[in-house]
Amino acid sequence: MVFSSSLEEPLTWANSTLVRDDAVEVVRAMKSSGSGLLTTIGSLSLCRSLLRAGLVDRFRVVMFPVITGATGAERIYDGYPDVALEMIEHRTLDGRILLVEYKPRVLEHPPLGAPA
Numbered sequence: 001m002v003f004s005s006s007l008e009e010p011l012t013w014a015n016s017t018l019v020r021d022d023a024v025e026v027v028r029a030m031k032s033s034g035s036g037l038l039t040t041i042g043s044l045s046l047c048r049s050l051l052r053a054g055l056v057d058r059f060r061v062v063m064f065p066v067i068t069g070a071t072g073a074e075r076i077y078d079g080y081p082d083v084a085l086e087m088i089e090h091r092t093l094d095g096r097i098l099l100v101e102y103k104p105r106v107l108e109h110p111p112l113g114a115p116a
Helices: 023-032 044-052
Strands: 059-063 083-093 097-106
Touching (some): 059 083
Antiparallel strands (some): 083 097
16 A cells, blocks of 8 residues: 555556555554554655554664764654654664664653653
8 A cells, every 4th residue: 555645546566556545544444454464664754643643563673884974864753752662573684784673652741851
């Protein structure tokens, strides 16, 4: 499924369906019907809205051994609510790249020590 209000059919991705309905409601229905593992790729705004709706079960974070201090343009989690992360799995890939999975919990208040 591809959630978009700007793309037009036909999509260039194989086995893809364009969905213009409310993504939160569609994902909520898919989860309640037991549709299996759902994964998002490439949409920060979709991820933010699913997290706020309580529909995110895991964060998979991949850390690459590179610091983009000169070329990095934005912080990818700007606009997200504050989230506590409980590590549930971790692996090292090819001896350098770390993949970590977390179970998220949206915080009702800023974490201790955070500026108000």
